[in-house]
Amino acid sequence: MHGKRKNVTKEFGNLNFSEEMACYLILIVPIVGFLVFILYPYLWAGKWSFFNYTGVASQTRFVGWENFINIFTKDKSYWHAWLVTLKFTMLKLPIEIPLALLLATILQKDSLRGKGIFRSVYYLPSIISVAIVGAIFSNLFDFRGVINSCLMRFNIIQRPIDWFADYSTSMAVLLTASIWLSFGVNVLYFMAALSNVPVELYEAASVEGAGRIRKFFSITLPMIAPVFQTILLLAINGTLQTGEFIIVLSNGAPGGTTFTVGAYLINAFVPGFATGSPNIGYGSALSLVTSVFYCLIAVAYMKVSTRLANNS
Amino acid sequence: MERRNRIVNLICYLFLLIILLATLFPLIYTILSSFKTNMELLSDPGRIFPERFTVDNYIRAWNSDSLQIGRMFINSVLYTLGCVMIMLIEASLYGYVFARGKFRGKRILFLVFSSLMFINLGSITIYPLLEVLASVKLKSSLWALLVYKIFAIPIVNIYLVKSYIQSLPIALDEAAKIDGCGFVGIFFRIIRPMLKPIMATIGMLSFNSSWNEYLFPAVFTMAKPEQQTLIVGIIALKNSSESAVSWDLMFAGTTISLIPVLLAFAFANRYFVKGIAMGALKG
Numbered sequence: 206m207h208g209k210r211k212n213v214t215k216e217f218g219n220l221n222f223s224e225e226m227a228c229y230l231i232l233i234v235p236i237v238g239f240l241v242f243i244l245y246p247y248l249w250a251g252k253w254s255f256f257n258y259t260g261v262a263s264q265t266r267f268v269g270w271e272n273f274i275n276i277f278t279k280d281k282s283y284w285h286a287w288l289v290t291l292k293f294t295m296l297k298l299p300i301e302i303p304l305a306l307l308l309a310t311i312l313q314k315d316s317l318r319g320k321g322i323f324r325s326v327y328y329l330p331s332i333i334s335v336a337i338v339g340a341i342f343s344n345l346f347d348f349r350g351v352i353n354s355c356l357m358r359f360n361i362i363q364r365p366i367d368w369f370a371d372y373s374t375s376m377a378v379l380l381t382a383s384i385w386l387s388f389g390v391n392v393l394y395f396m397a398a399l400s401n402v403p404v405e406l407y408e409a410a411s412v413e414g415a416g417r418i419r420k421f422f423s424i425t426l427p428m429i430a431p432v433f434q435t436i437l438l439l440a441i442n443g444t445l446q447t448g449e450f451i452i453v454l455s456n457g458a459p460g461g462t463t464f465t466v467g468a469y470l471i472n473a474f475v476p477g478f479a480t481g482s483p484n485i486g487y488g489s490a491l492s493l494v495t496s497v498f499y500c501l502i503a504v505a506y507m508k509v510s511t512r513l514a515n516n517s
Numbered sequence: 518m519e520r521r522n523r524i525v526n527l528i529c530y531l532f533l534l535i536i537l538l539a540t541l542f543p544l545i546y547t548i549l550s551s552f553k554t555n556m557e558l559l560s561d562p563g564r565i566f567p568e569r570f571t572v573d574n575y576i577r578a579w580n581s582d583s584l585q586i587g588r589m590f591i592n593s594v595l596y597t598l599g600c601v602m603i604m605l606i607e608a609s610l611y612g613y614v615f616a617r618g619k620f621r622g623k624r625i626l627f628l629v630f631s632s633l634m635f636i637n638l639g640s641i642t643i644y645p646l647l648e649v650l651a652s653v654k655l656k657s658s659l660w661a662l663l664v665y666k667i668f669a670i671p672i673v674n675i676y677l678v679k680s681y682i683q684s685l686p687i688a689l690d691e692a693a694k695i696d697g698c699g700f701v702g703i704f705f706r707i708i709r710p711m712l713k714p715i716m717a718t719i720g721m722l723s724f725n726s727s728w729n730e731y732l733f734p735a736v737f738t739m740a741k742p743e744q745q746t747l748i749v750g751i752i753a754l755k756n757s758s759e760s761a762v763s764w765d766l767m768f769a770g771t772t773i774s775l776i777p778v779l780l781a782f783a784f785a786n787r788y789f790v791k792g793i794a795m796g797a798l799k800g
Contacts, residue, residue: 220619220620220621221619221700223699223700224618224619224620224699224700225618225619225620225621227618227699227700227701228614228618228619228620228623228700229620231610231611231614231618232611232614232626234607234667234668235607235611235630235668235670236626237668238667238668238669238670239629239630239633239670241649241668242642242646242649242665242668242669243633243670245645245649246638246641246642246645246646247638249644249645249648250638250641250642250645304536308533308536311529311532311533312533314529316526317529317530322537323533323537324790325782325786325790326537326540326541327536327537327540328789328790328793329540329541329544329782330540330543330544331793332725332729332778332781332782332789333544333729333775333778334728334729334730334731334748334774334778335729335731336729336731336748336751336752337729337748337751337771337774337775339752340751340752340755340767340771341543341544341547341771342543343755344547344764344767344768345543345546347562349559349562350562351546351562351563351565353562354561354562354563355563357563358563385539385540385543389540390793393790393793393794394793394794396794397794417525446637448639448640448732449731449732453731453752453755467639467640470639470640470641471640471732474640474641475640475641475643475732475736476643476644476736476739477735477736477739485641485644488641489641491641492638492639492640492641492642493638495639496636496637496638496639499637500635500636503635
C-alpha cells in the first residue's frame with residue numbers, strides 16, 4: 206500500500222495521490238450539479254426548441270427551425286418586452302447611478318455626523334425580498350392607496366390616479382420602486398471605491414486652488430473609473446434581468462405592456478404563472494435567444510468600456 | 518468663505534435627510550399600517566399613524582385560513598436554515614479546494630464554474646430541473662428544492678473564500694503537514710477556524726437571499742400549499758381574489774416577513790456592508 210502510493214507520487218511529480226483524490230471527492234457534488242442542473246438544461250432546451258411541445262406526448266411534433274423563425278418574424282410581444290427592458294434600463298440608470306455617486310461623495314466627508322446611519326438606511330431596501338418590495342409598492346400606489354390620498358390632500362391631483370391603468374404611470378411606479386430598491390447598494394459600491402482614492406491628491410489640488418466641483422471631475426471620476434465600470438456592468442446586468450419584481454408589482458399592467466424580457470418569460474412559460482398549457486418548445490427557443498442576447502450585451506459593454514478607458 | 522461652507526454643508530445634510538426619509542417611508546408606512554383596523558385602512562389610507570393601535574391583525578393573520586402564517590413562518594425558517602448550512606459547508610470546502618488543492622484539471626474546472634456567472638438560461642430551466650428531480654423520485658416540494666440547492670454551485674462565495682484563503686500564510690499548512698495532517702485534516706484543524714469572519718459574511722448574505730427567495734419556492738410548492746414559505750404565501754394572498762378585502766392580513770404578513778431581515782440588519786449590519794463591498798471590488 207505504502208509502496209504503491211510512492212510510485213504514483215513519482216509518476217505525477219509533486220502531485221499527492223491522496224490529496225488529489227480528496228479534492229475530486231469534495232468536488233464530486235458540484236461537478237454532478239454542473240452536469241445535471243446546468244449542462245443538461247441547456248441540452249434539454251436545445252432539443253425541445255425544435256419541437257412543438259406542451260407537455261402532452263401525443264401533441265409533440267418536430268418543427269425544425271420554425272420556433273426560431275417565428276421569434277424573429279412574428280413574436281411582437283417578445284420584442285416589445287425587449288423594448289421595455291431597454292427603456293427601463295435607459296431611464297433607471299441615468300437617475301440611479303448619479304444619485305448614488307452624489308450621495309457617496311457627500312457621505313465621504315469626514316466632518317459629517319451620522320454617516321453610518323445614512324449609509325445603512327440607504328441600502329436597507331436592497332436586503333428586502335423583491336417580491337415583498339413589489340407588494341409594498343403595489344399597495345402604496347393602489348387606487349385607494351396612500352400616495353393617491355396624499356397627492357389629493359395637497360391638491361396636486363383632483364381625483365385618484367389609477368397608476369397601473371396607463372403605460373406611462375405604470376412604468377413610473379416600476380422605475381420608482383426599482384430605484385428605491387437598488388440605489389443604496391450602489392452608494393455602498395461607490396463609497397468603497399472613493400475610499401481608495403489617495404487623500405494627498407485632494408490636498409495637492411486644494412493647494413492649487415481647485416474647488417469642489419473641479420476636484421470631483423479631475424480627480425475623483427478618473428480615479429474611480431475602473432470600479433465605476435464594474436458598478437455599471439452590475440447595474441446593467443441586474444436591470445436587464447429584472448423579472449419577478451415586475452411580475453409581483455405590475456404583472457405587466459396595463460395589458461402586459463410593462464413586461465420586461467425576464468418577466469415576459471416567467472409570465473408566458475413558468476408553471477403557476479403561465480395560463481393554459483404553454484408551448485415549452487417555443488419557450489426553450491426564446492430562452493436560448495434571450496440568453497445569447499444577455500451574453501452579447503455584457504460582452505459589448507466590456508468591449509466599449511475598455512476602449513473608452515484606453516482612449517482617455 | 519466660512520459662511521458659504523456652512524451653507525453648502527447644510528444643503529448636503531438636508532439632501533441626505535430627504536433621501537433617508539424617502540427610503541424609510543414605504544417601510545414605516547407598511548409597519549404602522551399593520552397596527553390599524555381594517556376599517557381605517559380602507560376609509561383613510563392617507564393617515565400615516567394609526568388612529569388606534571391594535572394587534573388584532575396579527576391575531577387574525579395567525580389564525581387565518583387564507584394565510585397560515587405560523588406554518589409558513591416555520592417553513593421559511595427551516596428552508597432558510599437548510600440553505601445557509603449547505604452554503605457554509607459548500608462555500609468553505611470548495612473555496613479551500615480551489616485555493617490550496619493540487620489536482621489535475623483544477624484550472625479548467627474553475628474556469629467552467631466561473632462562466633456560470635455570465636451564462637443564464639433563465640426561468641425555463643425549471644422544467645428540466647423538475648424532470649431530473651422526478652427521475653430520482655423527488656416530487657416537487659420545498660425539500661426537493663433543498664436537494665437542488667445542494668447541487669447548485671455558489672460561485673461568487675467560492676471566489677470570496679478562495680481569495681480569503683489565498684491571503685492566509687501557507688506556512689501554517691506546511692507546519693501541519695509536517696505534523697502529519699492530511700489535506701482534509703488541514704482544512705478542519707487549521708483553515709476552518711480562521712474562516713470565521715468570511716463565513717459570518719457569507720452566512721448573513723445567504724440567510725438574507727434564501728429568506729427572500731420567491732420564484733423557485735413558489736413553483737416548487739405549487740402542488741403543496743402547506744409547504745409555502747412566508748414570502749410565497751403573502752404574494753399568493755396578494756394575487757388572490759380576497760386581496761381587496763384583506764389589507765389587514767397583507768400588512769401584518771408583510772411586516773412579519775420583514776422582521777427577521779430587519780433584525781439581521783440591526784445586529785449584523787457590518788457583515789452585509791462588508792459582503793456587498795467585497796462583491797463589488799472583487800467582481
